[in-house]
Amino acid sequence: MLTVPMDTMKVARCRELAGAVADDVQSYIDAHTSVGVERTILRAYGVDGIDDQGAPLVNVVVDRYAKAGVLGRGISFFLGRALLAGAADLQDAAERLAFGPTLDEGKEGPDAPAVLAVLAPFTKAALARIDDARDEREANKARIKPGGEPLKYVIVATGNIYDDALQAKAAAYAGADIVAVIRATAQSLLDYVPHGATTEGYGGTFATQENFKIIRRATDEAALEYGRYILQTNYSSGLCMAEIAWMGAVERLDMLLNDAMYGILFRDINPCRNFVDQYVARRIIARSGIIINTGEDNYLTTADAVEKAHTVLASQFVNEAFARHAGVPDDKLGLGHAYEIDPSIENSFLLELAQAQLIRQVFPTHPIKWMPPTKFKTGDIFQSHVQDALFSLVGVTTHQSIELLGMFSEAVHNPMLMDRYLSLKATKYVFNTARSLGDEISIKPDGIIAKRAVQVLDEALELLDEVQRDTIWEAIAKGSFADVKRSRTGGKGYKGVFERSADYVNPILEVLEAT
Amino acid sequence: MHPTSPSKLLRAYGDRQNDGMIQLTFVLELPPSARAKEAARQFAELHGLSEVLVTTMEPCADGFTYFVAYGHSKHAIDPSLIDVPELRTEALSREEIEHRVKARLGRKIIVVGACTGSDAHTVGIDAILNYKGYAGDKGLESYKAFESYNLGAQVENEQLAERARALNADAILVSQIITQRNCHKENALALIELARKEGWRDKTVMLLGGPRIDHKLGLELGYDAGFGPGTKPSDVASFLVEWMCGDRDAAGATLAASETA
Numbered sequence: 001m002l003t004v005p006m007d008t009m010k011v012a013r014c015r016e017l018a019g020a021v022a023d024d025v026q027s028y029i030d031a032h033t034s035v036g037v038e039r040t041i042l043r044a045y046g047v048d049g050i051d052d053q054g055a056p057l058v059n060v061v062v063d064r065y066a067k068a069g070v071l072g073r074g075i076s077f078f079l080g081r082a083l084l085a086g087a088a089d090l091q092d093a094a095e096r097l098a099f100g101p102t103l104d105e106g107k108e109g110p111d112a113p114a115v116l117a118v119l120a121p122f123t124k125a126a127l128a129r130i131d132d133a134r135d136e137r138e139a140n141k142a143r144i145k146p147g148g149e150p151l152k153y154v155i156v157a158t159g160n161i162y163d164d165a166l167q168a169k170a171a172a173y174a175g176a177d178i179v180a181v182i183r184a185t186a187q188s189l190l191d192y193v194p195h196g197a198t199t200e201g202y203g204g205t206f207a208t209q210e211n212f213k214i215i216r217r218a219t220d221e222a223a224l225e226y227g228r229y230i231l232q233t234n235y236s237s238g239l240c241m242a243e244i245a246w247m248g249a250v251e252r253l254d255m256l257l258n259d260a261m262y263g264i265l266f267r268d269i270n271p272c273r274n275f276v277d278q279y280v281a282r283r284i285i286a287r288s289g290i291i292i293n294t295g296e297d298n299y300l301t302t303a304d305a306v307e308k309a310h311t312v313l314a315s316q317f318v319n320e321a322f323a324r325h326a327g328v329p330d331d332k333l334g335l336g337h338a339y340e341i342d343p344s345i346e347n348s349f350l351l352e353l354a355q356a357q358l359i360r361q362v363f364p365t366h367p368i369k370w371m372p373p374t375k376f377k378t379g380d381i382f383q384s385h386v387q388d389a390l391f392s393l394v395g396v397t398t399h400q401s402i403e404l405l406g407m408f409s410e411a412v413h414n415p416m417l418m419d420r421y422l423s424l425k426a427t428k429y430v431f432n433t434a435r436s437l438g439d440e441i442s443i444k445p446d447g448i449i450a451k452r453a454v455q456v457l458d459e460a461l462e463l464l465d466e467v468q469r470d471t472i473w474e475a476i477a478k479g480s481f482a483d484v485k486r487s488r489t490g491g492k493g494y495k496g497v498f499e500r501s502a503d504y505v506n507p508i509l510e511v512l513e514a515t
Numbered sequence: 516m517h518p519t520s521p522s523k524l525l526r527a528y529g530d531r532q533n534d535g536m537i538q539l540t541f542v543l544e545l546p547p548s549a550r551a552k553e554a555a556r557q558f559a560e561l562h563g564l565s566e567v568l569v570t571t572m573e574p575c576a577d578g579f580t581y582f583v584a585y586g587h588s589k590h591a592i593d594p595s596l597i598d599v600p601e602l603r604t605e606a607l608s609r610e611e612i613e614h615r616v617k618a619r620l621g622r623k624i625i626v627v628g629a630c631t632g633s634d635a636h637t638v639g640i641d642a643i644l645n646y647k648g649y650a651g652d653k654g655l656e657s658y659k660a661f662e663s664y665n666l667g668a669q670v671e672n673e674q675l676a677e678r679a680r681a682l683n684a685d686a687i688l689v690s691q692i693i694t695q696r697n698c699h700k701e702n703a704l705a706l707i708e709l710a711r712k713e714g715w716r717d718k719t720v721m722l723l724g725g726p727r728i729d730h731k732l733g734l735e736l737g738y739d740a741g742f743g744p745g746t747k748p749s750d751v752a753s754f755l756v757e758w759m760c761g762d763r764d765a766a767g768a769t770l771a772a773s774e775t776a
Binding site for chain 2 (some may be wrong): 030167170171173186189193224227265266267268302411417418421422482484492
């Protein structure tokens with residue numbers, strides 16, 4: 001059986017260091033909230049709709065109370081008070097908060113315990129909605145089983161949700177196990193979630209609650225037709241991480257891209273905001289049974305895949321630590337990594353194999369996600385198809401859980417229907433033809449593959465040591481991950497972070513934290 | 516092929532000269548059948564292929580079929596009759612940018628960028644400066660040759676000028692997305708006037724970008740260059756490197772080429 005040398009003491013030390021890194025941030029998280037978090041709570045209480053300008057009601061409410069400087073008490077506090085003041089239901093309460101002639105400054109009147117009492121049945125209903133969706137998903141999966149691992153994951157990205165639905169079904173027909181609808185360019189920087197079904201988007205399709213429903217319907221139909229459960233994926237990193245996580249939870253998504261640091265590094269989202277938001281997002285995700293996908297594969301599209309391989313592993317430990325703090329179990333933690341080494345390097349295949357196998361061994365129960373070559377793809381689609389085949393060979397040999405399929409047209413355009421078909425056909429061939437290869441072979445103890453695995457773990461440990469000593473804030477500021485530097489108070493969305501008051505009210509989060 | 520080559524009609528080269536062999540792949544919305552195969556053959560014929568051989572017919576989705584076809588293309592082309600400018604400056608490669616700045620300048624180029632005025636759209640400045648870049652072309656942050664500061668949106672001209680001077684910026688990038696009632700022009704012009712008044716206009720290379728900006732407009736407003744829609748970070752990087760490393764004409768040529776692309 002294929003194994004690379006792995007010092008379990010070093011792995012344990014890496015986990016310990018990553019845990020300390022996350023502990024440090026957690027004390028910050030526990031003392032803060034954000035506009036994104038508070039909007040999520042409103043949505044969870046069932047507040048819906050948009051105003052006459054198209055702004056989501058949850059934004060109107062939260063922005064008003066943020067501007068008044070009282071958001072640190074938790075929007076739930078004001079919601080409960082509106083209810084006690086005579087609102088018919090929570091939607092009405094939210095509308096009063098948004099449009100009422102006077103703003104509740106929270107001075108006299110009902111206190112936090114009174115608010116908690118009046119919200120109690122609604123809190124229960126909010127949690128039940130997440131639980132029901134989870135139960136329905138699990139029942140569906142029990143009835144129609146998903147395919148075997150590595151699960152074949154493809155992306156659709158037409159910009160029009162109805163075309164996406166058609167392409168999702170086509171992909172399922174051709175053998176896909178997982179369909180992701182990639183988001184429109186820069187949606188992660190919007191500080192609101194667009195409303196309704198959308199048919200215009202560049203580089204992808206907007207993530208909206210209605211769009212989630214449309215794809216769920218298509219993938220459910222495909223599951224019935226083709227006798228295989230089709231997992232639905234979307235993307236939550238960005239300024240609306242927690243809101244999108246909640247939408248995914250109640251619309252029965254199976255996976256969500258959700259990385260503790262991606263937004264900071266690649267979207268220049270403020271670190272404080274990102275850490276606060278990812279925590280609440282992951283609390284919801286943990287409750288809903290969604291599988292997280294992390295984005296370490298992106299590191300290698302900016303930094304060098306040979307020199308910076310260890311940063312992927314180090315970040316995976318950090319992502320794991322943050323996820324554990326939010327209650328996400330290991331078997332729902334799809335850590336990402338990628339086949340991105342320059343193909344002109346001699347024996348690059350061996351280096352890829354070493355890293356993929358090392359990560360498999362370090363995270364044995366995690367549904368790790370293997371990402372295809374992109375950086376060294378060219379318009380030569382035939383050569384690209386071969387690169388993808390070798391990538392798949394590593395995927396099946398090292399028992400990856402989830403494989404995002406390479407597309408031969410990667411450097412040309414968003415995948416067309418036949419591109420996806422041919423990629424699935426080739427991947428099925430490689431998986432089938434080399435199914436048990438990893439169980440049959442062993443590697444030379446002091447060969448290239450073994451040495452590489454040892455080196456990557458050693459370097460990851462060294463980096464984690466440094467990050468723990470400096471704190472993650474400092475590490476991010478000096479470019480330890482992906483060669484990108486971000487300062488603690490820089491980036492987008494910092495203004496949306498608030499210190500929690502001593503009597504901060506957030507009953508939904510409290511329940512999520514208690515379970 | 517050199518442009519002065521003698522006139523010669525070329526057909527696609529497959530196995531032998533002038534056989535015109537090419538392959539074609541496509542999807543038609545119908546299930547596989549004898550009729551589908553014949554439809555694919557005729558479809559290929561309509562594209563100018565003769566003796567069409569449909570080598571693959573497979574269902575690729577419910578009601579869709581994937582085809583591979585081979586055939587002889589009857590078309591021929593005479594390259595000597597084609598008129599294209601052969602001297603076309605392209606954006607410099609990443610390696611070339613890093614190399615030139617290191618070798619010729621010996622320090623990083625300091626760039627400060629912002630979307631100025633009331634404009635809240637950072638998409639343009641983010642695409643050029645931020646790591647992720649645009650359309651697979653990584654932003655200036657990803658280069659060792661640049662030290663870049665993205666001040667974001669709604670930055671006042673005075674604020675931008677002050678920050679740029681404090682950082683000793685070599686270059687200022689101004690993005691203007693909103694163009695209602697020509698506010699982009701007024702705003703952009705105001706910064707140039709400010710720079711002239713404070714006496715540092717000539718010490719800093721100033722670039723303007725946005726969906727309604729082009730090189731001509733940039734120059735008219737007093738900038739050193741204007742970048743329109745579709746500009747990639749590497750275009751801006753190349754311009755700055757040529758400019759900073761002393762070849763201002765080449766910088767302009769890069770720009771002209773990127774605009775015709």
